[in-house]
């Protein structure tokens with residue numbers, strides 16, 4: 001195996017307007033179709049993503065010609081009859097290019113499945129959740145492979161597990177928790193196929209995309225590929241899989257530590273730290289939400305302000321937390337989104353985890369020089385966690401805000417007032433990393449802070465304390481956030497931390513169970529104020545399915561079990 005030096009030289013951030021990855025002609029056209037659809041049908045029940053997910057029956061130029069000939073009124077709308085006729089004649093039904101794929105390793109009750117779940121009711125439900133992997137297993141149709149120009153779905157080589165409902169393609173960070181659930185379900189081949197697809201995207205586009213659609217090529221999502229490889233190796237001991245994965249993991253590390261995603265901060269002791277931010281290569285409306293973004297940006301008169309706002313929207317989508325007051329300079333004004341000028345605690349934790357995972361995986365395959373390099377990088381980042389993000393008074397790690405408009409001129413000097421003191425679940429995500437959860441004094445301090453934070457609610461951990469109507473805010477709770485915090489606390493030697501972890505996990509399991517019994521479905525997010533209720537807010541209607549929720553429930557049940565006589569209803 002030949003490896004080059006994995007650690008990129010220090011870079012400064014991109015000056016000027018920033019990079020943009022152009023969209024395909026098909027996508028530009030589908031955005032026009034989306035605009036016309038909105039004018040034709042109006043806002044009620046309108047999902048803009050539906051139109052950019054359509055695939056063509058024949059070539060683009062014939063379709064565009066027919067579209068341009070549709071009779072239009074002065075406001076640009078087309079009659080419902082004409083529009084429906086056009087869609088029916090020139091497009092396949094949405095979702096026709098994503099076809100069912102029987103998972104090769106699914107069995108109704110795998111040997112050794114959730115051995116600690118003794119309660120028959122809970123076990124029955126867990127088997128139903130396990131069976132949902134079959135419902136959400138997909139591959140691309142042969143038309144996507146042979147005529148990619150007719151589709152926005154990308155031609156992935158292997159089957160995937162999709163989140164569900166409107167999300168009919170594989171998503172990057174969702175896949176980590178899907179894989180955690182697949183491992184509990186003993187579906188190792190399905191888990192590896194997901195990683196193979198993500199690596200295919202990395203090879204083809206230079207980074208792992210937000211999701212497998214043409215409109216996601218301009219951004220990534222929270223980088224958890226190394227964590228997926230680590231977990232799969234941990235369960236399977238498959239050294240060949242590690243050998244194949246290591247070079248792509250190093251490529252991904254370079255991507256996140258070059259140009260646009262890396263910035264330098266000088267701490268109080270004059271030490272420079274290289275830290276990371278989200279930054280999308282896009283400055284127009286997100287195609288999947290184009291009509292929404294245009295309306296949001298209408299308050300800006302100036303083109304360069306509009307472009308910057310569009311970049312903030314896409315960069316926030318890259319963070320996975322789309323959308324949240326976490327990224328707004330003024331939490332009551334959505335147009336103050338400033339994601340590109342924030343160094344987020346969780347992103348830097350994911351990159352620290354990447355460094356530790358790569359060091360471990362390289363050692364596994366005898367690449368000791370790589371291990372040394374990545375351990376050194378992790379030690380530097382660990383220091384940055386104490387000097388840039390840690391807040392001793394609060395007992396939490398806080399996002400660091402760069403000075404507005406000055407993000408590119410050399411190192412910025414750290415200032416205490418630039419730590420965002422608002423409480424978010426992400427402030428506790430460092431607990432997930434063994435470097436931190438192995439320090440019992442630190443964990444005890446952070447556990448106390450978590451208990452007093454206001455985030456711990458009847459049905460789990462709230463995302464923030466602000467009820468803004470955005471989906472990554474109060475009162476929504478999301479499976480990934482519950483999982484990282486619970487897993488971190490439960491690894492600690494502190495009895496108190498482990499008790500808190502178990503308590504949160506049980507509340508989360510209960511709310512998922514009760515909501516499932518009530519609605520017949522697993523949900524994308526839950527309302528942590530009310531046990532048994534799913535969440536809301538945001539730019540699309542609440543979705544069911546749901547990949548990461550299923551994964552986290554199975555992972556929690558595997559870790560904590562459920563005793564025979566313990567009730568599972570909301571108290």
Ligand SMILES: OC[C@H]1O[C@H](O[C@H]2O[C@H](CO)[C@@H](O)[C@H](O)[C@H]2O)[C@H](O)[C@@H](O)[C@@H]1O
Nearest residue numbers: 163167171174210286288317320321322
């Ligand atoms: O269509 C709007 C946005 O939808 C996605 O974001 C949400 O769903 C993803 C899939 O479960 C999840 O990864 C993300 O955290 C959610 O906020 C999509 O990722 C966005 O890019 C898109 O604009």
